[in-house]
Amino acid sequence: MSAPLRRLVLDVMKPIKGPSIIEVAKSIASLNGVEGVNITVKELDVETATLNVTIEGQDISFEKVEDLLESLGCVIHSIDQVITGKKVVEEPDIED
Template sequence: MPAPLRKVVLDVLKPIRGPSIIDVSREVAALPGIEGVNITVKEIDVETVTLTMTIEGSDIDYGSVEKKLEELGCIVHSIDQAVAGKKIVEQEEVEQGE
């Protein structure tokens, strides 16, 4: 059995006339295995809003997340980070020598 997906960061496109980011965050947070959702607006265009969505949980079912977002009229543009395993491991910044 694969290790549980604990955190995923998505680049998402949401229609301007679609649901609010509050509604999107609540709908996604209600899915099984999800403990929290953070949505930040990155850019607003004429017809779409570009969002960064961070999702954390004990066992995230990415397929369910993608399906819920599609039901809300959103499109996943890219998966920018995925963390799996027994705990969330944060990425460390490493300075390069000059």
């Protein structure tokens, strides 16, 4: 049995003429295992929006998130953070 995914941070490209970020966030939030979604627009151009998508929950299915985003016309560019296990481990704040 694998450990549950607790947080995913994704770099996602969404077509401007596609669904709004509100619709994307609500769609992701409706998935089983998802407790919260935060979407921030990082960049806009004529045809696309680059989004930072943070998803938190008790047992997130990456495959379901990926399938949903693809069905909405979005593309995952990268997985920027993954937290899994029995508890959420935050990055330590290290000063130089």
